[in-house]
Amino acid sequence: MDNLFRIFDQDQGLFQRKWTLVNGPLIVGAGPSGLATAACLREQGVPFAVLERAECIASLWQKRAYDRLKLHLPKQFCQLPKLPFPEDFPEYPTKRQFVEYLESYAKRFDINPKFNECVQSARYDETSGFWRVKTVSGSNKTEFEYICRWLVVATGENAECVMPDIEGLADFGGEVIHACEYKSGEKFKGQKVLVVGCGNSGMEVSLDLANHNASPSMVVRSSVHVLPREVLGKSTFELAILLMKWLPLWLVDKLLLILSWLVLGNMEKYGLKRPSIGPLELKDSQGKTPVLDIGALEKIKSGEVQVVPGIKRFSHGQVELVNGQKLDIDSVVLATGYRSNVPSWLQEGEFFSKNGFPKAPFPNGWKGKSGLYAVGFTKRGLSGASSDAMKIAGDIGKVWKQETKQQKKRTVACHRRCISLSQL
Numbered sequence: 001m002d003n004l005f006r007i008f009d010q011d012q013g014l015f016q017r018k019w020t021l022v023n024g025p026l027i028v029g030a031g032p033s034g035l036a037t038a039a040c041l042r043e044q045g046v047p048f049a050v051l052e053r054a055e056c057i058a059s060l061w062q063k064r065a066y067d068r069l070k071l072h073l074p075k076q077f078c079q080l081p082k083l084p085f086p087e088d089f090p091e092y093p094t095k096r097q098f099v100e101y102l103e104s105y106a107k108r109f110d111i112n113p114k115f116n117e118c119v120q121s122a123r124y125d126e127t128s129g130f131w132r133v134k135t136v137s138g139s140n141k142t143e144f145e146y147i148c149r150w151l152v153v154a155t156g157e158n159a160e161c162v163m164p165d166i167e168g169l170a171d172f173g174g175e176v177i178h179a180c181e182y183k184s185g186e187k188f189k190g191q192k193v194l195v196v197g198c199g200n201s202g203m204e205v206s207l208d209l210a211n212h213n214a215s216p217s218m219v220v221r222s223s224v225h226v227l228p229r230e231v232l233g234k235s236t237f238e239l240a241i242l243l244m245k246w247l248p249l250w251l252v253d254k255l256l257l258i259l260s261w262l263v264l265g266n267m268e269k270y271g272l273k274r275p276s277i278g279p280l281e282l283k284d285s286q287g288k289t290p291v292l293d294i295g296a297l298e299k300i301k302s303g304e305v306q307v308v309p310g311i312k313r314f315s316h317g318q319v320e321l322v323n324g325q326k327l328d329i330d331s332v333v334l335a336t337g338y339r340s341n342v343p344s345w346l347q348e349g350e351f352f353s354k355n356g357f358p359k360a361p362f363p364n365g366w367k368g369k370s371g372l373y374a375v376g377f378t379k380r381g382l383s384g385a386s387s388d389a390m391k392i393a394g395d396i397g398k399v400w401k402q403e404t405k406q407q408k409k410r411t412v413a414c415h416r417r418c419i420s421l422s423q424l
Contacts, residue, residue, distance in 0.1 A: 018144050024048045025150035025373075025396055026133060028122070030057045033376030034154035035102060036080040036389035040108040044397030049146070050113035051135065057113060058102045060158055063097060064180035068208050069095040072200060072292050075233045078382045078423055080105055081092035081390055082163070091235075117144070122151060123347040124370045131371065149369040153346065157357070157377060158338035168314035171324070172332065179205055179335040185212030188331060194319055196311065197335030198224050198272075200289065203296040205333055210304040217327060218300075220271055221310040222257035225279040226297060227256060236292065240280060253278025264293065270300050271307030277401040285287040332333060340377070350373065366391050 025041065027034045030052035031260045041048045056062050070092045071078050075085040078093075083105055089097055097148025105111075122133040135144050161178045165343045169176065179201045185208040185317075195206045198220045209216040211360040237254065256279060266408050268274070275282055279290040299305040310322045320326050351368030352358055358365030366388040373392045378384030 015403050018142075019137060020144075020146060022049050022146055022148035024148075024400070025152050025371075026131070026148040027152040028049065028119055029154035029156060029376075030054075030106075030111075030115075030134070031060060031154065031376070032080060032102060032382055033156055033385040034113075034152070035105055035109075035111055036386050037152055037154060037375050037392055038111045039083070039105065040081055040389050040393030041396065042109045042111070042190055044393050045264060045398065046393070046397050046400045049148075050111060051117040051119060051133075051146070052113040053118040055115045057106055060156075060180075061099055061102070062202055064161075065095050066179070066182050066201075066205065066208065067095070067184045068204070070230070071098060072294075073237050073381065077108075077237065079386075080382065081386050087314060091153040091312060093151065112239065119335055119345050121347060124372070129370075148371075150373065150393060152373045152375060153342060153352075153377075154375045157340055157379065159341035159356075160339050162336045162339050163332075164334065165338050166196075166314060169332075171316055172314045173316045174329065175331040177331075177333055179333055180338075182333055185209040185214050188212060190214065191330040192328060193331045193333060194219065194308075194327070194329045195333045195335055198291070198307075198338065199335065199337065200291050201337075202335035203291050204294065205335055207294070207296040207299055207306045209333075210299045215306075216304075217306040217308050217329070219309070219311060220307050223273045223275040225274055225282065226267060226272055226293050227260050227279060227290050229292040229294055231259050231263060244280075247338050249280055249284065250278065253280050256280070264297055266298070270297075271309075272300075283379075289379075335408050363387070367395060 016342065027037055027048060030050050034050055034052075038048055038050055052059070054063065072092070074091050075089060075093055079085050085093060085101055089101070093101065098268055117135045117137045120134045120136055122131060124130075124134050130147050130149055131153065132150065133146040135146065136142065137144060156218070157215045161180045163178060179197070182205055185205075188209055189212050192215045193209050195202050195209070195216050195218045198218055203226075206216040206218045229236060231239060236259075240252055240256060242254060247255075257274070277285070282288050283290065296305060300307055308321055310326070312320045312322050314320075316324055317330075318328055342352050342356040343354055345351060348368075348387035351372055351374070357377050358368070358374050362380065362384070365374060365377060367373055373395075375388040375392055376385040378388060
């Protein structure tokens with residue numbers, strides 16, 4: 001039930017603030033992680049509420065992803081709990097197909113997020129033993145407060161784009177966009193485009209630009225692992241998973257690098273130097289994902305994509321690199337990644353670190369104290385989020401069922417006493 005309070009504010013006059021007590025956990029974020037948690041809770045018979053700041057589910061995929069994006073891993077490693085991908089979907093579903101899958105997932109498990117609800121703060125009230133989550137919604141910035149026993153943080157690793165502070169960028173004069181705003185290379189046809197970043201997004205944006213007859217130059221500041229997406233028709237990721245069942249991590253890394261060299265050749269002569277740590281060990285220790293090549297390397301070898309070193313400074317229509325080289329460019333795409341936004345709203349410092357990730361390493365970063373949970377922060381993609389979701393739902397479901405059972409016992413006992421009294 002909603003409750004209405006009138007509060008006087010000297011600057012804005014009289015306004016209304018509503019609050020509601022959530023029956024069950026409150027999930028912040030309606031991306032794949034939040035949806036997976038909601039579905040698992042539904043299977044446990046636990047009611048819940050989901051808040052989403054955008055006007056749709058999976059806003060990163062729907063609003064901030066380029067047109068040619070596909071899942072980088074085979075669909076069986078990307079499906080959420082309780083519902084596989086349709087059999088007629090390709091091995092690597094497109095962006096549109098993945099969104100369709102998520103929409104059908106939400107419908108299947110009757111997940112109805114409260115959209116346009118932007119969380120401003122969340123804190124645990126020691127006195128009451130509840131979380132107090134304040135939001136603003138709509139164009140009129142209506143304030144609302146949710147009070148809940150369990151809080152599930154599902155805003156993910158990619159909530160905010162990272163905008164680097166590069167000398168002279170403000171004076172460049174041409175178009176500068178983050179990769180989250182990039183849709184297609186069609187509008188850049190004939191342009192000289194500087195792509196800042198060489199991760200999966202930077203590589204794929206460079207490939208897309210080359211396919212649309214632009215002239216991309218990709219900035220590679222440090223070493224990077226580039227692996228073929230498939231080896232002899234088999235997913236490299238799937239092959240790695242298979243090998244790790246029998247071999248130690250360091251040996252699997254050695255085998256992957258040998259296979260990569262056989263398929264892709266020596267990449268150092270093209271400006272792509274490999275890290276000293278193997279790709280799987282680097283992913284496990286630092287969360288850095290290797291690039292899975294889907295065609296960008298061929299463009300690099302042919303010269304259609306130029307690899308350049310780090311940036312020293314920008315000037316009007318030009319960039320100066322750390323090696324002294326100067327390039328005339330028309331546009332800049334910042335493929336500089338994303339970050340968690342949890343520190344900006346969650347008032348808690350024990351479970352989450354300042355970088356917005358749980359302090360406890362995988363697989364122990366899903367549960368905090370006082371009913372606080374995190375899903376989708378494992379740096380292990382959708383499979384990691386699914387694992388977290390099932391653990392969280394199981395943990396809350398166990399308590400919910402115990403308390404429901406006790407409540408039923410109390411209700412039955414009370415009913416029996418009433419009958420006994422009525423017979424006196």
